[in-house]
Amino acid sequence: MGMKAIQLISHGAPGQLRLGDVPDPVAADGEVVVRVRACGLNRLDLWMEEGKLPVPISLPRIPGGEISGEVLQVGTGVTGWKQGDAVAVQSNLFCGECEFCARGEESICLKGKLLGMDRDGGFAERVAVPASALVRLPSDVDFVTSASLTLAGSTAMHMLTQRAPVRQGDWVLVIGGASGVGSAAIQIARQLGAYVISSGSSEAKRQFALDRGAHHVVDSSADDWPAEVRKITGKRGVDLVVEHVGGDTLARCFTCLARGGTIVTCGATAGREVSLSLWPLFVKEHKLVGSYGRNRKDIAATLEWVAAGKLKPAVHQVYPLAQTRAAYDALRSRSVVGKVVITP
Numbered sequence: 001m002g003m004k005a006i007q008l009i010s011h012g013a014p015g016q017l018r019l020g021d022v023p024d025p026v027a028a029d030g031e032v033v034v035r036v037r038a039c040g041l042n043r044l045d046l047w048m049e050e051g052k053l054p055v056p057i058s059l060p061r062i063p064g065g066e067i068s069g070e071v072l073q074v075g076t077g078v079t080g081w082k083q084g085d086a087v088a089v090q091s092n093l094f095c096g097e098c099e100f101c102a103r104g105e106e107s108i109c110l111k112g113k114l115l116g117m118d119r120d121g122g123f124a125e126r127v128a129v130p131a132s133a134l135v136r137l138p139s140d141v142d143f144v145t146s147a148s149l150t151l152a153g154s155t156a157m158h159m160l161t162q163r164a165p166v167r168q169g170d171w172v173l174v175i176g177g178a179s180g181v182g183s184a185a186i187q188i189a190r191q192l193g194a195y196v197i198s199s200g201s202s203e204a205k206r207q208f209a210l211d212r213g214a215h216h217v218v219d220s221s222a223d224d225w226p227a228e229v230r231k232i233t234g235k236r237g238v239d240l241v242v243e244h245v246g247g248d249t250l251a252r253c254f255t256c257l258a259r260g261g262t263i264v265t266c267g268a269t270a271g272r273e274v275s276l277s278l279w280p281l282f283v284k285e286h287k288l289v290g291s292y293g294r295n296r297k298d299i300a301a302t303l304e305w306v307a308a309g310k311l312k313p314a315v316h317q318v319y320p321l322a323q324t325r326a327a328y329d330a331l332r333s334r335s336v337v338g339k340v341v342i343t344p
C-alpha cells in the first residue's frame with residue numbers, strides 16, 4: 001500500500017514540490033493515523049518552502065500543519081479515540097512531561113516540534129500524529145471550516161484570551177486584518193466587547209476587515225497610519241495591538257499605544273530585529289508580549305466559537321492535492337484575501 005502526498009524536495013521561491021506515492025504512515029505507540037480531509041495552507045508553509053525558518057528542516061518533507069480529518073488507525077497505548085472520530089490536530093507537538101507541559105503551556109514545551117516541519121504533515125491522504133495532539137471536532141463544524149481556522153484562529157485565540165486578554169471596552173488595533181490571524185483577531189476582539197481598528201494595504205483588504213467586524217480601518221500603505229489610529233481614538237491610543245508582522249511595523253505600533261497598553265506579537269515576516277525606545281516603554285507602562293502557537297484548549301475554544309457561530313471562516317479557495325503548487329503560488333502572490341485550503 002502507499003498513498004498520494006506532496007513532498008518538498010528542495011527549497012526556493014518557488015521550491016520544488018513533488019506529488020507522488022509514498023509509503024503509508026504507521027501509528028507508533030501513542031499515535032494515531034488520521035485520514036486527512038482538509039489541511040490549511042499558511043505563510044509558515046511558504047517560509048519552509050523558501051528555507052527561511054531559523055531552524056534546520058530535513059528534506060524531503062510532507063508540509064501542512066492545519067489538519068482536520070478522521071481517525072483511521074489507533075496505535076497501541078492510545079485511549080479515548082476510535083476509528084471514525086472527527087478530529088482537528090494541534091500542530092504544536094509537545095512532550096507532555098516537561099515543566100511547561102505540566103502546567104498546560106504546550107506551546108512553549110521544551111521539546112516542542114512542528115507538524116509539517118519537524119515531521120510529515122497533512123498535504124497527504126493520511127498522516128500519523130501523536131494522539132495527544134488530537135482535538136475533537138464538534139459535530140456541526142465541517143472539515144474545511146476546521147482547516148481554515150485551527151491554526152490562525154487558535155493563534156489569535158491564544159493571543160487575545162491567554163497572552164493579552166481583551167477587556168470589555170478596550171480599543172484594539174489589529175494589524176493586517178485580512179490575514180488569517182488578523183481576521184480571527186477582529187472577530188474575537190469584537191466578541192469580547194472591544195472597539196476594533198484594523199489596518200490593510202488595499203481597499204479590498206480593508207473592506208474584508210470591515211466585513212469581519214472592524215469598526216474602523218486605516219491604510220497601512222500610508223505613511224501616517226499610526227497618526228490615523230491616534231485620531232480615531234481621540235488621541236488616546238489603543239489598549240492592545242495584535243501584531244504579527246514585526247520590523248518597522250512593530251516599532252511604529254508603540255506610537256499607537258495608550259498608557260498601560262500592550263502589544264502582543266506572534267510573527268516577524270517584515271523583520272526580526274526591531275529597535276525599541278525604552279523611555280516611553282517604562283514611563284507609559286507599555287508591555288510587549290510574545291505569543292507562540294497555541295495550546296489544545298485554544299483550539300477547542302476556537303472550534304466551540306465556530307460551532308456557536310461566533311467565529312466565521314473566510315475561505316478564499318479549496319484546492320485538490322494535485323493543485324497544491326497552484327495553492328502555494330496563490331498565497332505567495334499576496335492577492336489572496338481569506339484562507340487557502342487543500343483537500344487530499
Ligand SMILES: [Zn+2]
Pocket residue numbers: 094095096097098099100101102108109110111112
Ligand atoms: Zn513539554
